[in-house]
Amino acid sequence: MESLAIRHRPKGFERVAGQGHAVEFLSQLIIEGQICRNILLYGAIGSGKTTLARIYAKALTCEQQPFPGGSPCLDCKSCRDIGAGEATNFHELDAPSYENFVQLKSKIDSLALGASKGWRRVIFIDEAQSLARYPQSFDYLLKKVEEPNEGISYCFATTAFEKISPALRSRLHCLEIRPLILPDCIKYLERIAEAENIKTSPDALALIAALGDGQPRNMLHVLEVVSRNADVTVDRVRQIYNFGYTEILTRYFIALGQGDFRRQTEIFFQWNEDAREKVRLIQVLMLSLYYKELCGLSLTIDPVIASMAPSDRAQIITAFRERLKEANLKSFWEGLIQAWPVITSDLSEESLFILITDFQRRVSAASEIVEHVPPEGPFFSPTEAAWRPPVDKMTTRQQRRGGRSEVGKDPRYLTYDQVKDLFNAASFLTQEYGCQFNIRVTVRSRLFGCDTKSEVSKLLSGFAHAFTDRLNKWIGHSHWLCVQEFEDGAVCSRIIAVGPQPDSREFKMMQKWFSNWRKNERTAGQEEQAITADLTSTQKSARKMKSHWDSVRWLCAGMNPAEPIYKRLVLPKSRQAGDLGSKRRRHSASESLTPSGMADAMQHEMEPLSAFDDEAWDHLYNGWELQEFHDRQKEKGQRQADIHAISRKYPRGDQEQDEKRKREYGELLKSWPDRYRRPRSWYAWHPPDEVD
Ligand SMILES: [Zn+2]
Incomplete structure (x- = not known):
C-alpha cells in the first residue's frame, strides 16, 4: 500500500x-491568467516544496x-499526463544527479526551446543548492531566467537558500516554505486521521507534530x-518513540525540589545529552x-514536556512544597525564572x-532567590529559546552609556x-x-619580499582581487x-570571509590555493607563514554564529583598549594596528559589504537593524x-509582490x-x-529614542 504521505499529497x-x-x-x-513566473521555493526536507x-x-x-481557486482540474489531458509522469510540459530535474555542467546545460537547452502561443512548460530544478558545485551554472541560468522563451517558467527548489547565487536569487520570486505552527499541525493531522479512520487525541497529535518538526511528510x-x-x-x-529524557528531567527536578545539590549535579553530568539541549x-x-501547575493555565510550550505524566509532575511540585513549607511557591518560581542566566x-x-x-x-539555598534582583536583559536568546518573554527588557540609555568613543584618536589603533x-x-x-564568516586569513607582506610601500599595496590589493575572484568561482559569491x-614591523592584511562548506571539494581547493598563491615570491623557508588561514568546520547554525562573531572580534583586536567599549565587545588580546600613515585605507570590504553594496540590498525601505548602533549590547552576540x-x-518577497501587483494594475x-x-x-x-x-518571529529591542 502507498504510504500516508503519498496518499495524502495535496493535489490542489x-x-x-x-x-x-x-x-x-x-x-x-x-x-x-496562468502567468509564468520564475520561482525559488526554499525550506526544509519534507516541507512540501515539490x-x-x-x-x-x-x-x-x-x-x-x-x-476554482486557481487549482488544476486534474481531469484534462495535461493534468493527467503530469499526474502519470508522462508530461511534455513539466520536467523535474534533480540537480545532484547531473555529473557535470555540460550535461545539465544540454538538458535545459533542449527543454527551453520556445513554445507555441498559449503553450506552457515548467522546468523544475530540485535540490538546486548542488548547482553551487558548478558556479558557471548560475551565470547560465541567470541568463535563461532573464530572457526566458515565451511560455517557459523556471521553478527552483532548495533546502539551502544561501547556496543559490545572490544574483540568481534576485531575479527569482523567492517563497519560503516554513514548518507548520502547532495549531496548524494538529488541524492537518486531524484531517488525515479522520480520512484514514484513525482514532487520535489532540495531545498525541501535538507529540507527533514535535517529532515531525512540523514538516508534513515527517509528521505523516x-x-x-x-x-x-x-x-x-x-x-x-x-512507547514507540522513547523520550527517555523526561524520566531524567523528573529525577533532576525532584532533586532540585529537595535541595539535594550533590544529586542534582550527578544527574546533570550523567545525562548523556548536549549541554545546550539539557539547559x-x-x-x-x-x-x-x-x-x-502553579498558574493553572493550559499552555503548551513543548509537546513532549507537556506529555509528561501528571503524577511525575505532581511529584516534582510536592518535593518543592515539602522543603519550602511556608514560602509561596509561585513567587519562589518567579524568582527562579528571573534568576535564570x-x-x-x-x-x-x-x-x-x-x-x-x-x-x-x-x-x-532557597531564601536567597525570593529576594533576587532580576538581571538586565532578556532571559533567553532568540536562537535558543523555545519560548520568549513577550516584552524585551532593555537596559536604559543611562546604563548603556559608554558606547560612544571617549578616547582621542590614536593612529596606532583602529578607531571606534x-x-x-x-x-x-x-x-x-x-x-x-543568511551566511556567516568562517575563515580568518593573514597575508604577511614581509614574507613576500616587499620593500616599498607601493609594493606592499600592490601585493595586498592583488591578493584581495584574486581571492574575490576565487570565491566567486568556488561558491558563487564573495563576502569578506x-x-x-x-x-x-611590516604591514599585513587580516581578512575574514565566507568560504566554502567544510569537507567540500572547494574547501580543499581553497586550502591548496592559499599555499600556492605567488609561491615563488615567498621568502624561502617561510612559505607556509606567508599566508596563514584558520578555517572553522562547524555545521550547526548556533555554532556558526559563535565562530562568526569570534572571527569579527579577532579582526577588531587592533582597537584601542582604552576605549570604554573595548571591554564590552570582549575583544581578544589587543594587537596594535600600527600607524599606517593617514593616506592608507585601514579597512576594506567585498563589494557586497561596502556602503554602496549594502544600500543596494536595502531597496524597498529594507533597512537592516544594528545592535551596535542602538547600543543594544545584550543582542550583540546572541545570534x-x-x-x-x-x-x-x-x-x-511581500513588498516585491505588492509592487508587482500595482504595476500590473x-x-x-x-x-x-x-x-x-x-x-x-x-x-x-x-x-x-x-x-x-516590520513583522518578526522574534522580539527585537525598542528603537533607542523610545527608551529614553
Ligand atoms: Zn486540467
Whole structure:
C-alpha cells in the first residue's frame, strides 16, 4: 500500500496545509491568467516544496482554467499526463544527479526551446543548492531566467537558500516554505486521521507534530508508524518513540525540589545529552510547571514536556512544597525564572556548566532567590529559546552609556567608527544573506619580499582581487572584511570571509590555493607563514554564529583598549594596528559589504537593524540575525509582490494610469512599517529614542 504521505499529497492549492503566503502568490498567478513566473521555493526536507511546484505546474498548463481557486482540474489531458509522469510540459530535474555542467546545460537547452502561443512548460530544478558545485551554472541560468522563451517558467527548489547565487536569487520570486505552527499541525493531522479512520487525541497529535518538526511528510511518517494496529494515544507515541529524557528531567527536578545539590549535579553530568539541549529542556520544564501547575493555565510550550505524566509532575511540585513549607511557591518560581542566566549562542560548554552550577546553588539555598534582583536583559536568546518573554527588557540609555568613543584618536589603533563599520557589516551579512564568516586569513607582506610601500599595496590589493575572484568561482559569491595592520614591523592584511562548506571539494581547493598563491615570491623557508588561514568546520547554525562573531572580534583586536567599549565587545588580546600613515585605507570590504553594496540590498525601505548602533549590547552576540534573515526574506518577497501587483494594475504609457500608479506606489510606501516594526518571529529591542 502507498504510504500516508503519498496518499495524502495535496493535489490542489486549497489542500496545502499552512503556507498562506506562497499558496496565495502562486494561485493568484493562475487566476490572473496562468502567468509564468520564475520561482525559488526554499525550506526544509519534507516541507512540501515539490508538491507545491507540481500543483503550480499543473495549474499553469491545465486546459480547463479558470478552475476554482486557481487549482488544476486534474481531469484534462495535461493534468493527467503530469499526474502519470508522462508530461511534455513539466520536467523535474534533480540537480545532484547531473555529473557535470555540460550535461545539465544540454538538458535545459533542449527543454527551453520556445513554445507555441498559449503553450506552457515548467522546468523544475530540485535540490538546486548542488548547482553551487558548478558556479558557471548560475551565470547560465541567470541568463535563461532573464530572457526566458515565451511560455517557459523556471521553478527552483532548495533546502539551502544561501547556496543559490545572490544574483540568481534576485531575479527569482523567492517563497519560503516554513514548518507548520502547532495549531496548524494538529488541524492537518486531524484531517488525515479522520480520512484514514484513525482514532487520535489532540495531545498525541501535538507529540507527533514535535517529532515531525512540523514538516508534513515527517509528521505523516510518524503518524503512520504509531497508528499501525492501535489507536493513537500519548502513551502509544511515548512507547514507540522513547523520550527517555523526561524520566531524567523528573529525577533532576525532584532533586532540585529537595535541595539535594550533590544529586542534582550527578544527574546533570550523567545525562548523556548536549549541554545546550539539557539547559533548554530544564528551562522548558520550569516554564511548563509554572504555567500548568502553579498558574493553572493550559499552555503548551513543548509537546513532549507537556506529555509528561501528571503524577511525575505532581511529584516534582510536592518535593518543592515539602522543603519550602511556608514560602509561596509561585513567587519562589518567579524568582527562579528571573534568576535564570542569559543563554547566548556564543557560550562555551564550560560557561554553561558554570551557569547551571550557579542555578543549582541558588535553588538549593532557597531564601536567597525570593529576594533576587532580576538581571538586565532578556532571559533567553532568540536562537535558543523555545519560548520568549513577550516584552524585551532593555537596559536604559543611562546604563548603556559608554558606547560612544571617549578616547582621542590614536593612529596606532583602529578607531571606534572603524570597529562600528566592521560590526555592522558583519551583522548585515547574516541579516541579508543568511551566511556567516568562517575563515580568518593573514597575508604577511614581509614574507613576500616587499620593500616599498607601493609594493606592499600592490601585493595586498592583488591578493584581495584574486581571492574575490576565487570565491566567486568556488561558491558563487564573495563576502569578506579586511583590516590592515602591522606585525613584526611590516604591514599585513587580516581578512575574514565566507568560504566554502567544510569537507567540500572547494574547501580543499581553497586550502591548496592559499599555499600556492605567488609561491615563488615567498621568502624561502617561510612559505607556509606567508599566508596563514584558520578555517572553522562547524555545521550547526548556533555554532556558526559563535565562530562568526569570534572571527569579527579577532579582526577588531587592533582597537584601542582604552576605549570604554573595548571591554564590552570582549575583544581578544589587543594587537596594535600600527600607524599606517593617514593616506592608507585601514579597512576594506567585498563589494557586497561596502556602503554602496549594502544600500543596494536595502531597496524597498529594507533597512537592516544594528545592535551596535542602538547600543543594544545584550543582542550583540546572541545570534538574532539568523531569525531576522528569514523574516527579512519574507518581508522583501511581500513588498516585491505588492509592487508587482500595482504595476500590473495600471498599464504603462497612459498618463492617467501613470498618475494613479504613482499615487498608489506612494501609499504603499507609506504603509511599510519602519525597520523596528516590520513583522518578526522574534522580539527585537525598542528603537533607542523610545527608551529614553
Ligand atoms: Zn486540467
